[in-house]
Amino acid sequence: MCTGPERRADGVLFDKDGTLFDFDATWVAWVEALIAHWGGQDAARRAALAAAVGFDLAGRAFHPGSVAIAGTPEETARALAPVVGLPAAALVDRLNEEAALAPMAEAVPLAPLLGGLRSQGLRLGVATNDAEAPARAHLSAAGVLELFDFIAGSDSGHGGKPGPGMCQAFARATGLAPGRVVMVGDSTHDLIAxxxxxxxxVAVLSGPAGVAELGPLADAVLPDIGHLPGWLAA
Incomplete structure (x- = not known):
């Protein structure tokens, strides 16, 4: 078993959506339900809602710059507010409630992967631009909540990504030097943070972004987090 300086890191901070959980398998259904709820049978309104969050209704896919990919609930609410006709502040709670109920699809079987990392003495955390309550609900439903030393969302008081606040908070909470931590994510926001x-x-390709976008910012690009133990031990 690799320990201490013989491995690349002593802590791993994961993004959630697109990293721990497959992005499209989870959030396409969520945004379609959201559009159906607020758009009803009005085709023009449905199209406007889809455009607001950067979603291709016909192709059932998010556009690369979609606010739903790496944005916070507050940013998504501000994008939707003019179409829905409600203040953004009134939409945030609804978005968080719906997000907590979204059926999450694990990018790889999480319990054995995360349990294996813990057994090697690594400290684990989650830093997501989702709100903290939905994040905890998703991790609990997957049976892995207790494997994490640290969980922060965009509303946890550390700011959102691409700001470094959540990453810095993880290092403080675990007592690890930042250079001994690896941030793993599927978006440029994660890597910049x-x-x-x-x-x-480290970038993973289980989200919407590809190698061309992520590669220049990452120390490594992996197909998914299932390849992380091998990279850590290399």
């Missing part, structure tokens, strides 16, 4: 905090950064 980790790098700004002085961490190593």
């Amino acid at each position: 980790g790098r700004a905090a002085g961490m190593q950064v």
Whole structure:
């Protein structure tokens, strides 16, 4: 077993959506339900809602710059507010409630992967631009909540990504030097946040972004987090 300086890191900070959980398998159904709820049978209104969140209704896919990919609930609410006709503040709670109920699809079997990392003495955390309550609900439903030393959302008081606040908070909470932590994510927001905090950064391709977008910012690009143990031990 690799320990201490013989492995690349002593802590792993994961993004949630697109990293721990497959992005499209979870959030396409969520956004379609949201559009159906607020759009009803009005085709023009449904199209406007889809455009607001950067979603292709016909192709059932998010556009690369979609606010739903890496944005916070508050940012998504601000994008939807003019179409829905409600203040953004009134939409945030509804978005968080719906997000907590979204059926999550694990990118890989999480319990054995995370349990294996814990057994090697690594400290684990989650830093997501989702709100903290839905994040905890998703991790609990997957049976892995207790495997994490740290969980932060965009509303946890550390700011959202690409700011480094959540990454810095993880390092403080675990007592690890930032350089001994790897931030793992599927978006440029994740990689920029980790790098700004002085961490190593690894990209995974289980979200909407590809190698061309993520590669220039990452120390490594992996197909998914199932390949992380091998990279850590290399």
